[in-house]
Amino acid sequence: CSPASFITKSTSWPTFSTTSSILAGCTLPSDINLIKESLAISRLTGLKPERITASGVSSIMRLISDGRIHPARIEDVVEKVGQEVDLVIKEAGEQAAFDLGVHGINHELIKYLGRLKFRTSYAQNVLQHSVEVGFLSGIMASELGLNSKLARRMGLLHDIGKAIDHEVEGPHAIIGSNLAKKFGENSKVVHAIAAHHEDVPPNSVYALLVQASDSLSGARPGARKELLENYIKRLEDLENIANSFKGVANTYAIQAGRELRVIVESNIISDEESVLLSRDIVRKIEESLTFPGQIKVTVIRETRSVEYANK
Incomplete structure (x- = not known):
């Protein structure tokens, strides 16, 4: 019977104990040293015709003990x-x-x-x-x-x-x-x-x-990673600041938050007030948010006059 006939049943750390069974038809090998060398173990116990128990130091412990790791x-x-x-x-x-x-x-x-x-x-x-x-x-x-x-x-x-x-x-x-x-x-x-x-x-x-x-x-967008949730929240915070002012109809954070466009009600905000509003929004952004570079704030006021010609 060759040493390959032995089947490992269990191991433990840092030392291991292996129980091996001889396959049917095999008898106990006479060369005990061959079994030790083949199984890379240091001790054989329970030498019985039907079973051999082998034990030895784990592979890492062997490397340390033989001087390869020091x-x-x-x-x-x-x-x-x-x-x-x-x-x-x-x-x-x-x-x-x-x-x-x-x-x-x-x-x-x-x-x-x-x-x-x-x-x-x-x-x-x-x-x-x-x-x-x-x-x-x-x-x-x-x-x-x-x-x-x-x-x-x-x-x-x-x-x-x-x-x-x-x-x-x-x-x-x-x-x-x-x-x-x-x-x-x-x-x-x-x-x-x-x-x-x-x-x-x-x-x-x-x-x-x-x-x-x-x-x-x-x-620049994409240069530095940030969570999608943080990115969306930053844009929402930017828009919410502008929306908090009276007369603001819609706000749009564009260019990854590098620009804020604010559309105001023309019947509430005058041209002169649009200039002041942009400054107030900028001031509140600087006080409330932390951001790299700069944010451009554009206030848009549109006046439409519609008439119909009839005959």
């Missing part, structure tokens, strides 16, 4: 994987800079940039967002006759502080500006990073371009 090995694997991740981070930073045509960034700053590959903001990958902001800043700078390379550099590095905002206290814009200054970026780049959330007042056109590009990339 502290030194764990340290080696962790170090190896850490080196692989560092390489991925470095390559990600270099690729982002290459895609934008940005050169001369300190190699340590490139590593911080690459870290953003593993950082998200509302499910939007921060490195991809930074590349988008770089492209948008460069395009707008080119249209305005400014230095597009400088604008792309600012856009690419604007969120660099998010690479270490879990290690350093403070707003990520200020953290990023300090990091950029430490690694030799010029004062214009440092300022644009610090000012992109207005933690410091922007004092250049470039800083304003980075702000605009940041809003375009982060606030």
Whole structure:
């Protein structure tokens, strides 16, 4: 009878006990060591012609006991994987800079940039967002006759502080500006990073371009994930604010909540009052809601005069 004739009946953790039955017609094998080796167990008990009970240490415990898993090995694997991740981070930073045509960034700053590959903001990958902001800043700078390379550099590095905002206290814009200054970026780049959330007042056109590009990339529909319920509620809240004012007939939140169109009753609201109403709605939105970028409020007042010509 071969060792394959033995059928496992039960196991337990961390050691196991196996009861095996010899198939009909088999006799007890004389080579006990062959049975142990075939079943990967260390002990046989109950050696009877009709039944053998085998027990031994679990497979994981065997790996630990024979030295294949031990502290030194764990340290080696962790170090190896850490080196692989560092390489991925470095390559990600270099690729982002290459895609934008940005050169001369300190190699340590490139590593911080690459870290953003593993950082998200509302499910939007921060490195991809930074590349988008770089492209948008460069395009707008080119249209305005400014230095597009400088604008792309600012856009690419604007969120660099998010690479270490879990290690350093403070707003990520200020953290990023300090990091950029430490690694030799010029004062214009440092300022644009610090000012992109207005933690410091922007004092250049470039800083304003980075702000605009940041809003375009982060606030565009689909860039950042949100629950459908939250999205619908945000639109309803926006419409309800306008509906709370006297003389409002209908409201429509359009462009994913980036614009609110308000239709008023012409017999209740005059043209002059329409201007005041739009300002009041804007003020209440700013006080009541939290939102990125800006929301455009358009008040529409229509007067119709209908006459019929008869003969």
